[in-house]
Amino acid sequence: MSASLIRHVDGEPLLAAYGLSVRFGGLRAVNDVNVGLYPGKLLGVIGPNGAGKSTLINLLTGHLRRTAGIVQMDGRDITYAKPWTIAHAGVARTFQIVKPFRGMTVADNVMVAALYGPHRQRHARAFVEEVLDQVGLGGKGRLAPAELSVADARRLELAKALALRPRVLLLDEVLAGLRPAEIGPALQLIAGLRDQGLAILMVEHVVQAIAAVSDEILVLHHGEVLMHGAPDTVLSDSRVVEAYLGTRYKQRSTS
Amino acid sequence: MSQVIQSTLYGLLKGCLYGLVAVGFSLVWGVMNVVNLAHGAFVLGGAYLAWELNSALGIDPFLGMVPAAVVLFALGYVIQRWIVNLVVNAPIFITLLLTFGLQLLAVNALILVFTANYRSIPTSYAGESITLPGDVRIPLGRLIAAALAVALTIGLVYLTRRTRTGLAILATGMDRGAARLMGIRAAHVYALTFGLAAALAGAAGAAVGAIGTFSPADAGRLTLFSFVAAVLGGLGNMYGALLGGLVLGLVESWGGQFLGGTLVNAVMFAVLVIVLAVRPQGIAGKAFYASRVEV
Amino acid sequence: MTQLDTAPTRAARPAVPAAPTRPFRMVLPWLGAVVALVGAFGLQTQLYTGQERTATTIAMFVALAAAWNLIGGYTGYACFGQVGFFGLGGYTTAALMTHAHMSFWLAMPAAALLTGVFAAVVGAPLLRLKGHYFAVATLGVAEGLREVVINAGPLTGGGAGITIPTVGTDAATPWLGNDGFYVLFVLIAFGTVMLAALIARSRAGYALRAIHQDEDAAASMGVNTTVAKTATFAVSAALTGAVGAAYAFQQVTIFPERLFDVDVTVLMVVMVVLGGAGTVLGPVLGAIAVAFVSEWLRQHFTNAHSFVLGAVIIVAVVLLPQGFTAYVRDAVKERRLSLLDNVRRYRL
Numbered sequence: 017m018s019a020s021l022i023r024h025v026d027g028e029p030l031l032a033a034y035g036l037s038v039r040f041g042g043l044r045a046v047n048d049v050n051v052g053l054y055p056g057k058l059l060g061v062i063g064p065n066g067a068g069k070s071t072l073i074n075l076l077t078g079h080l081r082r083t084a085g086i087v088q089m090d091g092r093d094i095t096y097a098k099p100w101t102i103a104h105a106g107v108a109r110t111f112q113i114v115k116p117f118r119g120m121t122v123a124d125n126v127m128v129a130a131l132y133g134p135h136r137q138r139h140a141r142a143f144v145e146e147v148l149d150q151v152g153l154g155g156k157g158r159l160a161p162a163e164l165s166v167a168d169a170r171r172l173e174l175a176k177a178l179a180l181r182p183r184v185l186l187l188d189e190v191l192a193g194l195r196p197a198e199i200g201p202a203l204q205l206i207a208g209l210r211d212q213g214l215a216i217l218m219v220e221h222v223v224q225a226i227a228a229v230s231d232e233i234l235v236l237h238h239g240e241v242l243m244h245g246a247p248d249t250v251l252s253d254s255r256v257v258e259a260y261l262g263t264r265y266k267q268r269s270t271s
Numbered sequence: 272m273s274q275v276i277q278s279t280l281y282g283l284l285k286g287c288l289y290g291l292v293a294v295g296f297s298l299v300w301g302v303m304n305v306v307n308l309a310h311g312a313f314v315l316g317g318a319y320l321a322w323e324l325n326s327a328l329g330i331d332p333f334l335g336m337v338p339a340a341v342v343l344f345a346l347g348y349v350i351q352r353w354i355v356n357l358v359v360n361a362p363i364f365i366t367l368l369l370t371f372g373l374q375l376l377a378v379n380a381l382i383l384v385f386t387a388n389y390r391s392i393p394t395s396y397a398g399e400s401i402t403l404p405g406d407v408r409i410p411l412g413r414l415i416a417a418a419l420a421v422a423l424t425i426g427l428v429y430l431t432r433r434t435r436t437g438l439a440i441l442a443t444g445m446d447r448g449a450a451r452l453m454g455i456r457a458a459h460v461y462a463l464t465f466g467l468a469a470a471l472a473g474a475a476g477a478a479v480g481a482i483g484t485f486s487p488a489d490a491g492r493l494t495l496f497s498f499v500a501a502v503l504g505g506l507g508n509m510y511g512a513l514l515g516g517l518v519l520g521l522v523e524s525w526g527g528q529f530l531g532g533t534l535v536n537a538v539m540f541a542v543l544v545i546v547l548a549v550r551p552q553g554i555a556g557k558a559f560y561a562s563r564v565e566v
Numbered sequence: 567m568t569q570l571d572t573a574p575t576r577a578a579r580p581a582v583p584a585a586p587t588r589p590f591r592m593v594l595p596w597l598g599a600v601v602a603l604v605g606a607f608g609l610q611t612q613l614y615t616g617q618e619r620t621a622t623t624i625a626m627f628v629a630l631a632a633a634w635n636l637i638g639g640y641t642g643y644a645c646f647g648q649v650g651f652f653g654l655g656g657y658t659t660a661a662l663m664t665h666a667h668m669s670f671w672l673a674m675p676a677a678a679l680l681t682g683v684f685a686a687v688v689g690a691p692l693l694r695l696k697g698h699y700f701a702v703a704t705l706g707v708a709e710g711l712r713e714v715v716i717n718a719g720p721l722t723g724g725g726a727g728i729t730i731p732t733v734g735t736d737a738a739t740p741w742l743g744n745d746g747f748y749v750l751f752v753l754i755a756f757g758t759v760m761l762a763a764l765i766a767r768s769r770a771g772y773a774l775r776a777i778h779q780d781e782d783a784a785a786s787m788g789v790n791t792t793v794a795k796t797a798t799f800a801v802s803a804a805l806t807g808a809v810g811a812a813y814a815f816q817q818v819t820i821f822p823e824r825l826f827d828v829d830v831t832v833l834m835v836v837m838v839v840l841g842g843a844g845t846v847l848g849p850v851l852g853a854i855a856v857a858f859v860s861e862w863l864r865q866h867f868t869n870a871h872s873f874v875l876g877a878v879i880i881v882a883v884v885l886l887p888q889g890f891t892a893y894v895r896d897a898v899k900e901r902r903l904s905l906l907d908n909v910r911r912y913r914l
Contacts, residue, residue, distance in 0.1 A: 077786060098792075099785035108786070115783040117776050119844075128776045131769045132788040176787060306698045357884050361912040363697050364644040365887045368839060368879060371832050375876030383870060458914050491828070495709070498702050537713030540706040547703045548691035 028091060029054055030215045031107060031184045036075055036085035037239075045071045047239045048085070053184055053215035058206070060230030060247070061219045064260055068239040069219040070112050073186045076217075077109050078102045089184070104134040108182035110173040112189045112219075116161035122172055123148065123157030129179035144179065151175045151205065166193045170202070178209075185209065187218045191225055203229050223260075227251055235259065273405045278528040279521065280409060286520020287417035288482075290513035291475040292493055293500035294424050295468030298431075301507020302444030302464050304363070305355065308370040311493030312377035313469045317343050317476025318392075318485045319385055325392045332392040332481035333415060339473040347469025352462035359461070374490060381487040392480040416478040423471060424513050430467075431509070440464050444507065499543045595846065599760060606752045610745065618748050622816075624857040625751035626809060629758040630830075631837040631849035633805035636762055637798050638835065639843030640771065642778030643693065645799070646701040646831055648806055650708030653825035655681045655807025656814035657715055657722050663730045663738060663815070665721070670739035674811040681807025686800040693795045705828070712826035727821040730814065739815075747816045754812060758805050763846045765801075774798060775844070833860070840882050842889030851890055887912055 029052030036049045046068040053059055061069050074080035076087055078099040086095045089105045097105070117125050126144045130137045137143040148154050151171040156164070164172060170190055177185060187206070191199055199222065207229050210216050220226040226233065226247075233250040235242040237259045243250055250256055296310045320342055321335035330338075350373065358365045397412025431437035443450040443460045451457050479485055497512075500519050504511025522542065526535030606625070613621060630652070638644050658677035662668040668676070692703050715722045722728055732741035742750060765771055773794045776784035785791050814820050833856065841852020859878060863871040885905045886893055893905075 079782060079786075098790075099782070100788050100790045103786055103788040111783065111786075115780045117779040117783065119779055120775060124772065124775075128772050128784065128789065129787040131772055134788065176783070180788060300698070304698075306702070354880065354884070356914045357909055358887060358912050359914045361887045362642075364638070364701070364835060364839060365883055365912070367644070367646070367698075367701060368832070368836055368883045372876045372879030372883065375872055375879065377876075379870065379873035379876060383873065461914065495702075495705070499706075502699070502702075534713060534717050537710045537717070540710035540713070543706040544692070544703050544710070547695055547699055547706075 027054075031076070031087070031089050031217075033076060033087045034085055036072070036087065037083050038071060038075055038080060039083045045239050046075060049236070049239075049241055051076070051217070051234065053217055055183065055215050056210060056213045057231045058210045058216040058218060058229055060226035060233040061217060061236060062221070062223060062226055062233060062260075063236035063242070066238075067236040069236055070188055071239075072236070073109055073188050073217070073219065076102075076186060077107060100132075103132075103180055103182075106134060106180075106183040107186065108177035108180045108184070109186040110170075110177050110188055110190050112192070114169050114173045116164075116169065116172055116176075118161055120161075121157060122153060122159050122161060122164070122175075125161065125172060126175050126179045129176050133180035135181050147175050147179045150178060152201070167195075167198045167202075170194065174205075182214065184215045185217070187216065187220075189219055189221060191220055191222050199225055223251065273407055274528065276405065276407050278524045280407060281413070282521035282524030283517055284409070284413040284417040284520070285524065286517035287420040287513070288475055288478055288516070289496050289500055289519050290516025291420035291423055291478075292472055293497040293504070293512040293516045294427060294509045295471040296494075296497035297501035297504065297507060297512035298427070298440075298509060299465055299468045300501060302440055303359065303461050305359070305366050305465075306363075306370065306498070307465070307468070308367060308494055309373040309377055309490075310468070310472055310497050311490035311495075312374050312381070312487075313343055313347065313472035314476040314479065314493050315381055315485060315487055315490050316346070316377065317473025318480040319381060319476075320473065321477035321480050322390060322392050331394060332477050333394075333419065335392075336419065336474040336477040339477040340470040343473030343476075344466040344470035346466075348462045348466035350469075351465030352458060355465065356458055356461060374494070378487045378490045385487070387486055387488060389484040389486045390480075391484045392477075394481060397481055410482070412482040416482050419478060420475065421513070423474060424509060427467070427471065428509050436463065499539060502543065503546055595763060599756065599763075603752070603756050606756075607749070610748055615744055618744055620857075620861055622744070622748045622751050623861075624854055625748070625755040626813060627833065627837060627853040627857050628755040628850050629751070629809045630806060630834045631841070631853040632755070632758045632762045632846075633802050633809070634834045635838045635843060635845075635849045636765065636774075636805075637795075637802040639838050639845070639848070640766060640774040640778060641795060641798050643795065643799070644697075644701045644835070645704045645802070646835070647704030647706070647708030648802075648834055649826055649828060649831040650704070650711045651681050651685060651803040651806040652810035652813070652830060653708070653715065653822070654684060654711055655810030656820055656825045657728070657810075658807070659811035660728045660730050660814045660820055661721055664728060667731075667738050670811075670815050674808055674815075677811040678804040678808040681810075682800040682804030685803030686796055689796045689799040693792070693799060705831075708826060708828070708831070712822050715822045715826070722822075725822060727819050729819040732815075732818055741818065742815070747812070750812055751809075754809060758809075759846065759850060761801075761805070762849075765798075766846055770794070770798075778844070836879055836882075838889075840886055840889055842891030842893075845889070845891045848889050848891045855890075884909060 031053040033049065033051040036046060036051070037044065038046045049072060051059070051072070061072065063069055071080065075082050078094070078097050078101070082095065086093060088094060089102070089107060092105070094102055094105060117128065123144050126147055127140055130140045130143050145154070145157065148157055151174050153168060153171050153175060156168065161169065161172060170193070174190065191202055194202060203225055206216065206218065210229070218226065218230070230247050232244060233247050234244040235250060235256050242259055243253055243256055292310070292314055296307060299305055299307050317339035320339045321332045324330040324335045324338060325332055354373070355366070355369060358369050394412065398410065400408040400410045401414070402408050431441055439450070439455045439460050440463065443455055443457050447457050450460070476485075496519055500515030501512050503515035503518055504513070519539065522539055523535060526538055530538065609621070610618065630648070634645065634648050655677040658680050659670070659673040662673040662676060663670060688707055692700060692707070695703055716725050718724065731737045773784065773789045776787070776789055777791050777794060781791055810825065814825070837852035837856045838849045839852070840856060841850065842848025860875060863874050867874050
């Protein structure tokens, strides 16, 4: 796989991984993956189930220990860093299955990040309100996470990440479970964050959504990078179609 | 040298019995994520039952293992179905407290009825021993107990892997929600599992009574031994629990031989803590239920 | 690591804001604490010696419960070896006072410090464990400590016990007397509860609660979970060690079976759980209630009191698993008083 990634941006990537691999026994869940995230650019990551997308995020954020490869943030090696160190370096993530702090209110959920993130907030309560407004949860601070709808639960997950005021944002299937009408506003929010200069990696299944918002797409299959490039190129590539939809489909569509 | 062989043999024989006690404990923990602090009390229950049968009807304690198992099975089933099931979904220290309360109840009930005196179930043959070359003695009673223990363990493994009920138990242990969706009545299965564990504990108790002395005060120690053996062997792994029991028996025997005093217990706890710190999945290998889904 | 999100399927308990914002509510607990302290001292003049000793024991358990609550209630790491710290603190004090003729007022902080450091060292590997593993690993540590004490004859008196010199020229500190110990334990209880309240209301409180509810998420949000857990464990242990120190001095002669009695840990846990884990008031109420019940049972059912205690624990745990304070709070909020709701919530 080529080590040069996004060709049209100069400078080093903000968050970069080279040769990242992890093995579980005999299974190579992620194998020799290179990733580069740049400020103001959104990298979409797609791939069939089990392709290693969430595993990739876990590797980048220190939740999983890699078998090979390095991860760097701002040129500093963070391969063995603990999740909190990585958070302090400016990397935030959401979890595929949302992980709210159930016994705490929505506001307190975000408060944890406000108090323990890299930029410890002096006026935490006001800051938390601000973040909640930013994601569209304004006024819902006193609710319990269990009382939130699916869309709001995802917003909370995002709010917790944004409260770290990160420079890199890793989103793990943040659109899953949303109704079609809810996807649009969510994409707008994310695109807005990208335009503000965040470097975003977005794992997603909803292909049209990812096509609309990505600057570049990375396709994972069986833990390896199948292809990466501009959205149009990648999504019309026959290998990608085959990986997602199967050889029979490909045969049928080419016969 | 024969000292070493002798204590090794003693350790292994005793260890089989510890293994039997631990197997049920490990099964319950692996399937239901319940650490039954009253497990030792079940063992004693079996011992006292066998003692009663022996003194009232003259029934041999090894034969007494059968009624002990049956009665303890029923008791375990009822306790699980109508008491422990009430807190299965609660945080773990709730179940720990509940089983601790059960242990207090059971042990003190035994003390009230039988007093705290040590007793045993004498038989005519248990004291006899087979003498091997090198002046190594194998007491007959311990040999029978160990053999029965291993047999019961094998029986349990067969039960869980080859029968419908056993498979239901394993399935419920791995994914309760999915098992229920397939028509398995989880509450009943849990009760069966608990009952099985209690039955094995009761049988082990009868054997313990046959080969040595017992009193209600032993309950806590037996529970702790089960825990150590289960952890050493890997959770839910029944042969592993047997192995863990053997290790415990050996440590106890060698320790008693060469260390003296109660330092043996300290060593055992040190082993436990070290194993937990270094290799939580136990000596025997993979965690049996790596990711449990509970609905 | 896959977990099903079960929030929509099970009735959830309402969440509570971590720290109240309105001024009166912020001040109220501190006022209440001062009132309680004054009340405790006032009570002393009304009690007979026997009652005073019971009250002293209750104060001791309040302190123990509050200390356990830090690691077990807030952080969610159920330590079942807490009595090990109790005994370690007690025996360290006894050894220092007997062999080094140290004053109690030096020995107690020294013992607390030693216990805290011990916990930090032991906690480093153990706090990587979760749930049952952590519970019984700590139990193993406590049992191991007891065995070490029993076998360290010259230093600790072994199984025969050790006696702290409290009278005459050998005694660095004279025995405080029943009244003195009452005051000491009440102050320790007050201090422990106040410290716990401070921690709970502070930034650290957020971290501990977050760790309890989702350690991975907390870590991704910048919480150094290792430091937080270890520090809490050490503080909890040090406080427990201090209580043990005071207990040892009060008892004068101590034995390993008493200072490392597993039942003490369980009593602590029961008190916190029944009172309400993860709250400030919970351990206090739980300690007072359970200690009362235990004493009452001891007096009325001398033979069978453990038996009845076991039954009481079972019933209480089934009906009130979230603890009394949470039950009251929920009942007030939702106007629902049924205890059976708990059973429905947690049963299979």
